[in-house]
Amino acid sequence: MAVIRDMIPPCELFQPASIGDALNLLDQYGENSWVLAGGLDSFDWFKDRIKRPEAIVDLGGIEELSGIRADGDGLVIGPMTSLTEVATHPDIVGRFGLLAQAAEHVATPQIRNQGTLGGNLAQDTRCWYYRGGWPCYRAGGNICYASAPKAMNAEHCVFGASRCVAINPSDTAPATIALDAQMVVTNSSGETVYDAEDFFIGPGIDIERMTVMEPGDLLTAIRIPGTWAGADFYFEKIRDRQSWDFSLVTVASAMRTSGGTIQDARISVNGVAPYPMRLDEAERAVIGQAPTDDIGVAAGDIAIRRAQPLRHNAYKLPLMKNLVRRAVRAEV
Amino acid sequence: MTEVEIIRDRGPRNYSRRKFIKGVIAAGATVSASSYLFRGPGVLTAGQARGGVERLMTLTVNGQQRRVDVLPYETLAMTLRYKLGLTGTKLGCDRAECGACTVHIDGVTHYSCSMLTHQVRGREIRTIEGLESPDGELHPVQQAVMDEGGFQCAFCAPGFIMSMAAFVEDNPGASRAQCAQALSGNLCRCGDYNKILDSAERAVELMDQRA
Numbered sequence: 001m002a003v004i005r006d007m008i009p010p011c012e013l014f015q016p017a018s019i020g021d022a023l024n025l026l027d028q029y030g031e032n033s034w035v036l037a038g039g040l041d042s043f044d045w046f047k048d049r050i051k052r053p054e055a056i057v058d059l060g061g062i063e064e065l066s067g068i069r070a071d072g073d074g075l076v077i078g079p080m081t082s083l084t085e086v087a088t089h090p091d092i093v094g095r096f097g098l099l100a101q102a103a104e105h106v107a108t109p110q111i112r113n114q115g116t117l118g119g120n121l122a123q124d125t126r127c128w129y130y131r132g133g134w135p136c137y138r139a140g141g142n143i144c145y146a147s148a149p150k151a152m153n154a155e156h157c158v159f160g161a162s163r164c165v166a167i168n169p170s171d172t173a174p175a176t177i178a179l180d181a182q183m184v185v186t187n188s189s190g191e192t193v194y195d196a197e198d199f200f201i202g203p204g205i206d207i208e209r210m211t212v213m214e215p216g217d218l219l220t221a222i223r224i225p226g227t228w229a230g231a232d233f234y235f236e237k238i239r240d241r242q243s244w245d246f247s248l249v250t251v252a253s254a255m256r257t258s259g260g261t262i263q264d265a266r267i268s269v270n271g272v273a274p275y276p277m278r279l280d281e282a283e284r285a286v287i288g289q290a291p292t293d294d295i296g297v298a299a300g301d302i303a304i305r306r307a308q309p310l311r312h313n314a315y316k317l318p319l320m321k322n323l324v325r326r327a328v329r330a331e332v
Numbered sequence: 333m334t335e336v337e338i339i340r341d342r343g344p345r346n347y348s349r350r351k352f353i354k355g356v357i358a359a360g361a362t363v364s365a366s367s368y369l370f371r372g373p374g375v376l377t378a379g380q381a382r383g384g385v386e387r388l389m390t391l392t393v394n395g396q397q398r399r400v401d402v403l404p405y406e407t408l409a410m411t412l413r414y415k416l417g418l419t420g421t422k423l424g425c426d427r428a429e430c431g432a433c434t435v436h437i438d439g440v441t442h443y444s445c446s447m448l449t450h451q452v453r454g455r456e457i458r459t460i461e462g463l464e465s466p467d468g469e470l471h472p473v474q475q476a477v478m479d480e481g482g483f484q485c486a487f488c489a490p491g492f493i494m495s496m497a498a499f500v501e502d503n504p505g506a507s508r509a510q511c512a513q514a515l516s517g518n519l520c521r522c523g524d525y526n527k528i529l530d531s532a533e534r535a536v537e538l539m540d541q542r543a
Contacts (some may be wrong), residue, residue, distance in 0.1 A: 006410075006426060012384040013404035013450055040428050041409070043446050047426065054406070055384075061449055083438075108517030109495070110434060110441045243516040244429065 008046040008159055012055040018065065019220060021110045021308055023188045024199075026135035026216045029055040035218065037080060038121035040111055050133045065118075065220065068092065074224025079118020079219045080152040084109070086117050086172075098233035098252055102175035107244050116232070118219045120172045121199075122211050125274070126246055127156065127166035133236050137163045138206050147310060154312040155248065158304075158320075160273035165310060170236055173200060173227055173276040174252035174268035179228050184211055186222040191220070200275035210275070228254040228266070238271075247271045249316055251323035253330075255291070267327055269303070272320055279303050281325065286328050294324035349405045362514035385450050392455070394462025402449045405527040408445040409494065412459060418458035420490050424519075431518030434491035435459050441498045441517070463497060475530075482531035483495035484511045492518045496532050500539045508533055 011102045016022040026033050034053035038040055044165035054193035059065055059080055066080035068089050075091055087103040088093055106112055106120060125138070126144055135141030146153045147165045156165040161274075176183075176196040183199040185192050199211050213219065249271040256263045265283045270276040284300040289295045300321035307317055384404055392396045393416060398534070400415050409426075412418040412435070420445055426430035428446040435444045436458040463471040471477070473496045483489045492515060499514035500506065511532035512525075520528060 008405040008407070010403075013407055013448065015385055019333065036482065041447050044427055046405070056446070060377060108431070108432065109514060110443050110517040113440045114442050114447060126527070131502060244502075 002246050006047075008043065009049060009052060011046075011053055013058060013060045015041055015061045015186075017063075018037070019062060019218065021215070022062060022218060023186070024046060025055065025057045025186050026218070029053075029057075031215045033057055034071070036114040037122075037210060038082070038111075040115050041119070041123055045185065048131075048133065048165050050131070058198050059218075066116075067150060072228060075224045077222045078223065079121070079222060080116050081118075083112040083115050083172075085263070087112065091117060095229040096179060098178060098228075098235055098254060099175045099224065101233070101235040101251075102172045102237075104249075104253060106171050106252075109268060110246075117172060120170050121176065121222070122213060122219055123170055124210055125166035126169045129162075130166060137203070138166060141209065141247075147312075151310075152312065153310040154315075155246075155271075156310055156313055157273050158307040158309045158313060158316050159277060160202045160275060162202060162207070162274075163204035163275060163307065164207050165170060166203075166274055167271055168200060168210060169246040170276065171247060171250060171269060174250055174270040175235065176222065176224075177268040177276055177278050178233075178252045178254045178266040179224050180266065182225070183219060183221040184223065185217050186220040187217045193223075197278050202274040228256075232330070234247065234330040235321055236326060238323070247307055247318045249323055251320075251327050253327040255286075255328075256292060260290050261288055262291055262328075265328075267299070267303075267324060269320055269323065272307075281305075282324055287290065291328055291330075293325070293329050296319075296328035299328050300324040333425065333457055345525070353515040389450070389453055391416075391449070391452070391457060393457045394459060400449075404448075404450060406449050407445055408435070408442075408447050408449045408452060408457070411449040412457075414446060416459045418459050418461050420521055422486065422487055425490075429519075430491075431495065432488050432491040434494040436494060436498055436527070439498060439501075441495050443517075458494075462492060463493070471497055472542060473500060476538055477536035478525060480531040480534050482524070482527050484524050488518060488520045488522075492520070496535055500532070500535045504536070504540055504543060506536050511536070 014025050032054035034056050036056050036058045050228050066078040068075055068077050068081060077243035083103040087100050088278040094098045112193050128192045130136050130138050136143060136145055142165055145151055145166060146156050157167045183194045186209050194212055201212055220283050234253045237247045237250040253264045253267040264287050267279040268283050270274055285299050285302050286295055303324045304321050306318045387401050389402055393401055398416055402411055405460055409421055409423050412421050421435055422432040423445055424430035426445045428443045433443055434441050434447040438455050463474055473493050495515050495518050508529055511529055
């Protein structure tokens with residue numbers, strides 16, 4: 001926005017101390033409420049006057065929402081845990097290094113100190129037409145500006161478009177998919193647990209949301225099972241500049257190899273679709289094979305097979321293909 | 333040299349624009365700044381009703397307890413600069429995209445433009461004004477910046493110095509590359525990064541000498 005506006009417009013701020021209190025407030029204010037985690041994205045929306053909630057519900061005072069604890073052979077991470085803590089916690093670094101690497105690649109040190117894992121997972125898309133306040137499909141309108149003939153869409157999707165062509169920008173999301181994580185979503189009628197893969201949704205399911213969460217829902221825990229503890233991980237985020245920037249394409253993978261062959265694999269890519277993609281077909285192509293460059297190339301070819309690039313983003317195909325190739329080859 | 337002396341003699345002694353602004357804020361004459369920044373209908377009455385946060389609060393800033401009236405939707409940078417007169421903290425982008433507003437909350441760097449003052453209730457806030465010791469001795473990072481001439485226009489300096497200070501205090505013997513990583517959340521539009529990193533390296537040395 002060309003106009004700089006200093007102040008956040010007037011609204012209520014609530015700082016509940018328990019999940020129950022927070023859910024009551026969310027029910028009371030419904031669609032006019034706003035859940036505040038780290039706030040780094042929220043404040044931009046407010047300052048730009050594009051989102052105008054009546055009541056901000058700050059989760060910072062709810063102790064049970066932050067921290068990392070052991071759960072059997074896995075971990076439970078509170079969604080309000082800062083990205084810095086996720087990136088440096090010995091249990092995560094030692095056994096689930098993929099998630100630590102992903103958190104370390106988010107934005108800048110200051111943003112990681114304040115930004116939370118839950119906020120990073122549930123963040124909204126960066127499509128600048130949508131961010132600029134244009135009345136697009138995602139904003140409740142009836143047009144997609146980013147796929148118009150002269151649109152600037154270098155950073156938009158090559159898969160999964162359904163009227164909207166925005167992408168999911170989260171760095172940690174593909175890591176949660178590769179680790180078979182589960183998301184615990186709580187609302188006033190109870191708790192639902194989703195596999196990470198199902199937690200993120202595309203515009204074909206709901207064009208105005210990035211995740212299964214609706215107004216009144218809270219992400220209350222991220223469960224990392226022991227399944228992939230200590231596996232071989234690969235994470236790479238490609239971006240225009242090495243600090244601050246969101247990803248163009250990101251790959252996160254977990255693999256187990258023995259006797260020179262890949263026994264099991266998870267490969268997830270973000271930045272190419274409105275949701276982080278799990279590459280099932282590429283996974284099947286590498287399981288039982290030796291992690292060679294040839295197999296990496298084959299997996300990369302499979303991964304990009306059904307892509308439909310827009311006018312300015314075909315560069316994402318070789319990028320994605322090579323990231324998948326590197327993820328497979330890294331096991332050599 | 334003489335010309336400078338003569339000009340200085342005409343005006344009030346040792347009175348800079350910065351001191352004037354700080355004086356105005358400290359004297360409570362914030363009417364003009366407040367009416368510009370906090371204008372709009374209903375602003376002054378909003379936030380009191382319906383069980384929201386209590387506006388009157390005590391902040392711990394640079395070791396001092398400061399009583400202040402804070403709007404529910406007010407950012408920490410606004411409170412520091414326009415309510416407490418701590419204008420060392422700069423507002424560059426107001427969007428967590430430049431780092432000029434970096435302060436320490438419990439010893440950890442944060443962008444003060446992108447957090448609400450109500451989020452830091454009960455926590456230790458440290459700004460650029462709180463770096464030097466009470467006897468006026470500069471923090472090793474400040475001394476290093478003086479020694480190396482670290483900045484050109486220096487608008488970004490308070491943010492850089494706060495990032496540098498948090499880092500060198502926790503990381504003795506850090507390398508230049510590690511300093512660059514630690515400063516990757518701050519931008520300098522003059523592009524003076526080499527001298528800034530020289531200063532950071534010097535700060536690591538000074539910190540080690542002091543330890």
